[in-house]
Amino acid sequence: MSISDAHSPASDDLASRRDMIVCDNVNKWYGDFHALKDVSATIKEQEVVVVLGPSGSGKSTWIRCINRLEVHQKGLIAVDGVELSNDLRNIEKIRSEVGMVFQQFNLFPHLTVIDNITLAPRWVRKLPKSEAEARARALLDRVGIPEQADKYPGQLSGGQQQRVAIGRALAMEPNVMLFDEPTSALDPEMIKEVLDVMKGLAESGMTMMVVTHEMGFAREVADRIIFMEDGEIVEVGTPEHFFTDPTEDRTKLFLSQIL
């Protein structure tokens, strides 16, 4: 895998790296409800950003705007230098380079695990079947469930399903991975296995944007934490700064409620 031989993020100077995701004054409304208010942020290559915030703060909406599952009405979003517009070609190009993992896994129930993983590489990347399957098996090894290849998603536990979903996203060899509350639908004993896979991914140098409620993961893995509330970014900082010495009152209130 090309990802595994990349450098660890700490060894580089952050500022000198490529901009992977650029958001500039992104705004979104649902009817009259202002869901995102002037959200601006830049995520660098190989950076791991965790987005925190109370429910309804717009974190999921934001991450879903980045690969156009939701449409923002104002502002600019660019992924790896390609700006999101209504042009279908741009959208398809960005989607095939951004991997996404959902809260509800969203595996395809009528396909086996291996078919779930090989479908997109075969039809979007046009890989031959044998090559796609070889890669899929390698990915299943990486997420720790090589023996489940020929089962159907419904026959797996929640944690296993989410790991397959991560494998499915990785099979497209994306430059960026987006995680939309990947552990929220899981039973507590299965959360760790999914977080371990995500940790491994972060260590291999993948650019990641993670919406989660797992504070332990945020503190340990994140390079930066973005705190959102009511559709706007309240505070941005390193995990140490965020958990030990936050500046904003709203952040302090949030932390006092959850810690």
Added chain:
Amino acid sequence: MSEESGVALESATEDDIDDKPILKPEEPSLPPGEWVRKNLFNGFFNSVLTVLTVFLMAIAARGLLNYVFSEERVWSAPATNARLILTFAYPDSQYARVWVTVGLLAVLTGTSIGLWAQWAGVSAKKLCFWSMNLGSAILLSIVLTQPGVHRDAAGEVLRDADSDVIRKSFSTAMSDRLVWWIVGLAFIGAGLLAWNWLGEMRRRTIRVPSSFLIFGSLGLVVLSLWVVNYGHYAFIDGEFIAISGRTVATTTKQPWTLMWLILVGSFFLGRQIRKTERASSVKGLLNLGWLLSPFVIYWVILRDPAIDYSHVWSTDLPLFLAFAIGGGAVLWLLSYPGIGEAGRLAGVGLVVVAIFQFVAAFAGWYPMLQKVRLSFVLLALLGLAASNFSGERSQRIRFVGVWFVLAALLHYFATVMNAPATVDVVSENFTGGLTVTLFVTALTLMISFPLGVVLALGRTSSLPIFRIMSTTYIESIRGVPLITILFFFSNILPLFLPDGMDIAEFAAIILGYSLFSAAYLAENVRGGLQAIRRGQYEAADALGLTSPQRTSFIVLPQALRISIPPLVGQVIGTFKETSLIAIIGGFDLLRIGNQVIPAQTQFLGIKRENLLIVAAMYWVITFAISKYSMRLERRLGVGER
């Protein structure tokens, strides 16, 4: 009985190749007396209900039995006209073609069952029950059927002074039926013996392979043709034959025996192929075979086209080659990986050209062979799909290969359908009866299924133009009775066709019926489409699948699986409603029973017997479809868990 199941037992494990019989732990079964008390007589109300129901069922059974076995029934009418009911007036000299057809279907069926069937077998317990039930049903029928009548030496029914029939006494009637008493008691006895001999554990675990049961019982039926004196009844080329007291004609028993052998033989062939590596490619071939079979059978085997070879060499073949090579080159270009948006535009251009050909035909601007227009349609469809098959050389070669095969099939069938039939019969149609009923059903479903899916997708599309078009189509077709549409297509459509264009009545009926059926099918599929969760669409989008890919790999497979129960209802409805063909003048199964046989001099006005037989035929086929769909649902449910 018990020995038989013991023998079959040993092969039970070999027979189930890839699925182990799932033995569900059953609840301990109650002794029969206990079961009856617990389920039928648990309380005053339930007891009254049970007694009343049994009473009513007995009356109904008695009515049916007395009707069937009444001295007034002329069962020789449907028996003599069996050929008419199955194939109408297909000429005797060409009848081998019918057997070739049945043989072809037997090969397809046998191989398919061998390759696909996942039979868990029937438990010994169930077999014991079946045997006991069958025996009891025979005994009950003996008692319920009214005594027969006295006949004189010539076979005429004896009547008393008031010209009422004279019935035998009850005791005479019962002793006359001694053979049936023995048969009934034998079945019950065998069931009971096996039940006790096997014991609770073995009753459940021993399983007799379904293939053994099905082919075995079919074999018994075929065997009975050789030994049981069914009588020789026939109506061939205007001659009535009715000889009782002998076995059926050799021209009946020989071919059926051969068909049974072919069926069983191809079943074992299928089983053998299943064990080999080639199984999946053979499955693909079989699917293609099933798809093509209605065309091959109806337009090639049964019709025996008189192909004009000089025309083939001068026009048909050059035309095909031009299309195959020219179209192949176009598709090769369109599947070039770097072609991008230009390719899609070219695909749309081809569609416009294809549509324009039809507009020109109706306006009468320039003459053109229908085959050429259809070839353009096929090319346009593949052109639209070309960008999905861009990629390596080998993939593109395969894509162009598909075009070659499809174009060849299209041109071959168009040529064959245009050639006149050498089989000529009294009426315009060269076949009828059950054959026509089955053909109309098969072809209608084959045409309306893709059309219905497209309409359903259109109706759920986010593009308003597709939505409006589909909704308008569906709602307007559903607002018109089927019979009106059939009348329109068989009588009025030919008037609208441009000069020089002609449509056979059979084709017109299928076309109209397909358009009707598609509207209903679309609504059933739409139900399935709406059940797909939004997350499935999002996951497909997030992976970068294009929307045609998303629809064909993710959405449709799941939606169709959900729609199986209503779709099977639709299939059964389509099959039964082919009987409307009788009203617009076609010779289908119903018309033959209801009008053709009662018009014969020998059987003037005899309708009820035929109708009962026709009803039984409809029921058997419908019940088989229904049973099969239940299995299909269970099998496809596997992935859902």
